[in-house]
Amino acid sequence: MPVGRSVRVKVPATSANLGPGFDTLGLALALYDDLTVTVREAPGATVTVHGVGEGEVPTDETNLVVRSIAHTFAAAGVPMPGVQLIANNSIPHGRGLGSSGAAIVSGIVAAKGLLEGIVELDAAQLLALATELEGHPDNVAPALFGGLTIAWMSGTGPAHKKLMVHRGVSPLVFVPEHVMSTALARSLQPQSVPHEDAVFNVSRSALLIAALVQSPELLLAATEDKLHQNYRAQAMPETNRLISALRAAGFPAVVSGAGPSILVLCSDPAQRLAAASLVADSAETVWQPLMLAVDFLGATVQRTAGTP
């Protein structure tokens, strides 16, 4: 691995579950972590973070991006070089917008870029590595491939199908100041659910694909869920209250990932202003509204011009 080789990586935020599609559906959003990884002579890693996570995330080999680079080099059978990493982060941490998935995908895609010409990694290998590190594929699939993704575990590992969403679909995310732990949210889920609840979610998640791809007017019915949001509601009461208020007013609102952010899948751009004013009028704490486009590219990596 030549010293001085450098890649620039850009990875989108993601919203997982989308209501009924627990651990399966995810949407890439146009809000990015952007980083440069350069191979250096000295072993180990130094990390400089600007923006989100500055002064908070580890800046040595324990950093999640660095661990993901190391995991990918190990999988490729190539010794991990020393690296210098400079990150400009915009994806909020601990809010249900896929920041850990984005960090993992950043490391894996950076390693892919550095390894180009030495070992080639295909899409299935990237998804397998990312899912191993994240534990579930629904954030890392859209972070890697963009758009709307259906991800599932097959006998040979994770698989995905990417879809383009209807041009009317207009995501709006409300981000609170407080955080939620995904591990805590997952611990609130029961081991088994009533059969009728499973049928309820099968119907809604099938409908959700049709609504997102072809018929956005069905998004309110298509975003109903009985598998995860009720069980987790006690841990994020304001998220739950605002989602109920938004849905009662006709807006297709769901918990974004494991929360506490809220995703509203508006069926046209104008609907977003009305939803934002409803939240501004009824929230008890500060919720930042982000009107985000769907990202269709997913993670990108470029070799810095002129590097070996």
Ligand code: HSE
């Ligand atoms: N499907 C995951 C969950 C997404 O809801 O626990 C959060 O990372």
